[in-house]
Amino acid sequence: MEIKLASVDSLIIYFGNEINKNIALKVKNAYSSLLKSDIKGIIEVVPSYTSIFITYDIFKYSFDEIKNILKESILIKNTESLSQKEFVIDVYYGSEVGFDLEDISKKTNLSTDEIIAIHSQKLYDVYAIGFLPGFAYTASVNEKIAMPRLSSPRKVIPKGSVAIADTQTAVYPSSSPGGWNIIGRTTLELFDKKLDSLSPLSVGDKIRFNPISKDEFLSQGGVI
Amino acid sequence: MSFEILNTPIFATIQDKGRFSYTSIGVTNSGVMDEFSYEMANRLLGNEDKSNTIEVAFSNVHFKVNSNTTLAITGALCEFFINDILKTTWQTYNVKAGDIIKVGKILEGVRVYISVKDGFKIKKEFGSNSTTIKENLGGLDGDKLKKGQVLPFNSYSQSHNTRLKKEFIPKFTNELELRVLLSYQDDSFQKVQIDKFFSSTYTITNEFNRMACKLRGEAISCDINGIISEGISFGAIQIPSNGQPIILLKDRQTIGGYPKIGSVLSIDCFKLSQCKPGCKIRFKPIEIVQAQKKLKEFYLSFN
Numbered sequence: 019m020e021i022k023l024a025s026v027d028s029l030i031i032y033f034g035n036e037i038n039k040n041i042a043l044k045v046k047n048a049y050s051s052l053l054k055s056d057i058k059g060i061i062e063v064v065p066s067y068t069s070i071f072i073t074y075d076i077f078k079y080s081f082d083e084i085k086n087i088l089k090e091s092i093l094i095k096n097t098e099s100l101s102q103k104e105f106v107i108d109v110y111y112g113s114e115v116g117f118d119l120e121d122i123s124k125k126t127n128l129s130t131d132e133i134i135a136i137h138s139q140k141l142y143d144v145y146a147i148g149f150l151p152g153f154a155y156t157a158s159v160n161e162k163i164a165m166p167r168l169s170s171p172r173k174v175i176p177k178g179s180v181a182i183a184d185t186q187t188a189v190y191p192s193s194s195p196g197g198w199n200i201i202g203r204t205t206l207e208l209f210d211k212k213l214d215s216l217s218p219l220s221v222g223d224k225i226r227f228n229p230i231s232k233d234e235f236l237s238q239g240g241v242i
Numbered sequence: 243m244s245f246e247i248l249n250t251p252i253f254a255t256i257q258d259k260g261r262f263s264y265t266s267i268g269v270t271n272s273g274v275m276d277e278f279s280y281e282m283a284n285r286l287l288g289n290e291d292k293s294n295t296i297e298v299a300f301s302n303v304h305f306k307v308n309s310n311t312t313l314a315i316t317g318a319l320c321e322f323f324i325n326d327i328l329k330t331t332w333q334t335y336n337v338k339a340g341d342i343i344k345v346g347k348i349l350e351g352v353r354v355y356i357s358v359k360d361g362f363k364i365k366k367e368f369g370s371n372s373t374t375i376k377e378n379l380g381g382l383d384g385d386k387l388k389k390g391q392v393l394p395f396n397s398y399s400q401s402h403n404t405r406l407k408k409e410f411i412p413k414f415t416n417e418l419e420l421r422v423l424l425s426y427q428d429d430s431f432q433k434v435q436i437d438k439f440f441s442s443t444y445t446i447t448n449e450f451n452r453m454a455c456k457l458r459g460e461a462i463s464c465d466i467n468g469i470i471s472e473g474i475s476f477g478a479i480q481i482p483s484n485g486q487p488i489i490l491l492k493d494r495q496t497i498g499g500y501p502k503i504g505s506v507l508s509i510d511c512f513k514l515s516q517c518k519p520g521c522k523i524r525f526k527p528i529e530i531v532q533a534q535k536k537l538k539e540f541y542l543s544f545n
Contacts, residue, residue, distance in 0.1 A: 023425040025475035025505035026533045030426065037470060062265045064473035066497055071265075071473020076534045077541075146471065148497030151268040151377055155471065155497075194376070211367070211378075216267050 019048075019092065021085050028062075028073040029081065031088065037067050037157060037185070042145055045070060046222050048092045055091040059084075065221050066146040067155070104224045107189065107204050109138070109180050110235035114242050115203035122165055122182075122199060136160045137201065138227045142187060144219055152191030152209035152217035156225055159185045167197040178203045178240075180227065187227075191217065202227075205238040243309040245358075245393040248342070252300035256362065256381040256393075259292050261370035265496045271476065272372035272380065273492050275452060275515035276353050277508075278412065279317035281544045283357040286314040286334050286404045291544070293361035294371040296387070298345050298354040303387075307341040311395055312359040312402040318351025318516060319414065333405030351414035351516040359398040374493055376453075412513070416521050420489075420510040421528040421536075422479065426502035430465045431481075438462060439503060444487065444523040452493040455514060457523060461485025464501045471499040477506035489514065507533050509540045 020032045033048065034041035049065040052072075059078035064071040074084050111134045113119055119130045126133065137159065146155040164185045172195065175181070179190045181198035190196060191209035208217050219225070236242075257280075260273025274280040274297055284293050296303075301320065315322055315331045322329050323344040324337060331354075337343065345354055364371050364382060373381035382391055428436070444459035462485045473496065474480075480488040480500040489506055490498075491514075506514070507528060514523075528536075 023423060023530060024473075025423060025425060025477050026507055026530070026537050028473075028475040028505075030472060035470065061262055062271075062473075064265045064496060066472045067470045069470075069472045071475070073475070076537060080534060081530045146497055147266065148268045148471070148473075149495050151264075153268055192378075216264070216269060216368075220267070 019089075021088060023081060024071060027076045028071065029085065031070045031072070031092070032068060033070075034068045037145070039143070041068050042143065049221065051092055052088075057087060057091060064148065066148065102222050102224055103220075104141075104226070105219065106226050106228050107180075107206050108230045108234070108238065109202040109204050109227045110230055110232055110240060111137075111180075111202035112232055112235075112242075115176075115179070116201040118165075118199040119201050122163060122201065125165070126163060128162065133163050133201065134229055136163050137182075137187070138229050140226070142225045144221055144223045144225060147217065147219065147221060150191060150194060150209070152219065154188055154208070154217070154219045154223075154225070155186055156188055157186045159187050161185065165199045168199065172196060175200060176203065178205060180204060203235070203240065205235065205240045243394055243397050245305040245343075245395075246308060247387055247389055247391045247393070248304040248306055249302065250389045251298065251303040251387055254296055254298045254303050254387045255373040255375075256294055256364060256371050256387070257297045257373060258294040258371045260492065261368050261372050261374070261380070264368050265473070268496050269368060269377060269379070270374055270493050270496055272370065272374040274355070275492055276317060276355070276512045278512050278540075279353070279355045280357075282332070282406060283314040283316040283355050285544050286316070286406065287312060287357055287359050287402070289357065289359065289361060293357060294364065295355045295357040295361075296393070298356065299352055301345060301348045303345045305343045307337045307343060308339055308392075309395075309397040310336070310338045310399045312336050312398055312400075313343070314357045315345075315354065316357075316406070317354040318348045320348045320354050321346030332411050334402055336401055336403070352518060353515060358395045359402065360396055363394045363396065376493070412516070414516050416518075417524075418510070418513055418517055418521060419524045419526050420514060421507040421533065422504045422525045423507065423528060423530060423533055424504040426478065426504065427464070427466065427469060428503055430501055431462065431503055432465065435462050435464070436503070439487075440525050440527060442524075446517055446519050446521045446523060448519045450519055452491060454491055454494060455489045457487045457489070459486070462487065462503065464503075466501055468499050469501055471497045474498050474502075475505050477508055477511045478502050479504055479506060491515065507536065509537060
């Protein structure tokens with residue numbers, strides 16, 4: 019665990035430098051213990067793949083003081099774990115909504131059915147929520163269908179698009195620009211202003227993608 | 243008991259101090275770009291420090307006053323009219339039903355703040371009135387202000403006259419020095435690159451909005467191309483592979499994957515928010531103890 023300065027009122031704690039489950043588990047434990055220890059004067063706690071970013075009240079702590087408090091409270095409680103919810107996300111993997119399916123098929127020499135099967139057979143972990151509300155960075159996609167980001171991002175990716183970037187997968191919670199490869203679409207609302215957390219997903223949750231037919235997608239209110 | 247918007251402003255939004263403790267779910271902090279002008283408006287009015295305000299960029303906003311109130315106008319130097327009479331800024335005015343208020347041309351600086359006594363009565367979303375358009379949160383409808391919209395407030399009819407002494411009114415210049423805390427991935431920049439960063443002059447490009455300010459100048463190279471995405475601070479300076487610094491501001495993305503050389507001291511980001519494209523920027527290092535002292539002094543100066 020390494021604590022580094024980020025800005026005048028923030029710092030970042032690193033737990034490793036690669037995307038893997040072991041490091042993610044450390045982040046999860048630390049995040050959970052931080053929330054439970056409820057240190058006064060901590061304003062933001064942003065967990066990601068290998069790090070936790072924290073902003074704090076500089077009227078309460080100097081950088082050195084908060085650093086020492088964090089070292090103690092995180093080390094003592096490293097046996098905690100996050101509660102894990104499991105989500106099944108229905109996805110219509112059709113070429114009308116999965117703009118990059120055929121391209122991925124060409125690059126990987128896999129049929130679109132094989133790509134769909136590989137993407138939907140795995141149980142994934144949510145590593146981070148960020149970029150936009152409800153955007154869950156989820157990993158790890160089977161290397162066989164891992165795809166680098168598009169060379170230039172699309173101006174608009176439709177809401178609900180299911181996407182791949184390298185070994186990460188995610189759902190665009192609202193329409194936005196983006197450079198990930200689009201393979202399908204869901205009707206699940208991931209940015210919901212009625213929810214306290216704005217999204218049903220949180221770090222630590224598990225996700226499985228369930229392929230559905232075009233008819234099922236349309237009957238769920240899906241738009242093509 | 244309201245202001246009614248008579249024209250279509252180019253870019254005016256409701257803002258307050260910001261939306262906090264939701265970055266873990268991807269919601270950015272948002273909030274006023276220039277906290278000095280905002281805090282000063284609150285102080286002139288005797289408002290609590292979390293009051294909301296109208297942040298006007300790019301000039302030309304017309305309001306009709308529907309009920310008595312006291313307003314304060316701070317921020318960029320602009321043509322400000324009450325019933326077509328030119329008025330000075332950085333002070334309060336008692337206005338009454340029927341008055342027409344206009345912010346015309348912005349002469350120096352970028353952002354004007356118009357606040358009313360006790361703030362506008364608008365329902366908060368996630369603890370704040372700050373408008374973040376990409377998240378559809380805050381303001382009246384998650385968007386910039388539009389013609390015909392009504393901003394409600396509680397009437398206030400007492401005479402209230404305060405103004406900021408001239409010597410405290412900031413000067414908006416075309417050159418700015420930003421104090422930087424080396425942080426984040428600073429170890430991945432070689433000394434010669436860091437020296438270059440602190441000895442070069444950069445120019446603000448047209449790509450400057452509430453989210454970020456892109457600079458143009460000497461390219462800085464980093465030993466690494468990208469990092470595993472991580473939380474981004476206010477003022478963080480990203481160095482993408484083209485070497486041109488990007489300073490992240492109030493509507494920044496919460497997580498990002500470009501290397502960062504450090505972070506601009508927040509007080510200096512407030513000054514930056516009043517700079518126009520074309521302004522010259524230089525960076526100067528500051529240490530954390532001194533930086534925190536400066537930031538505390540900044541906030542305490544409004545008490």
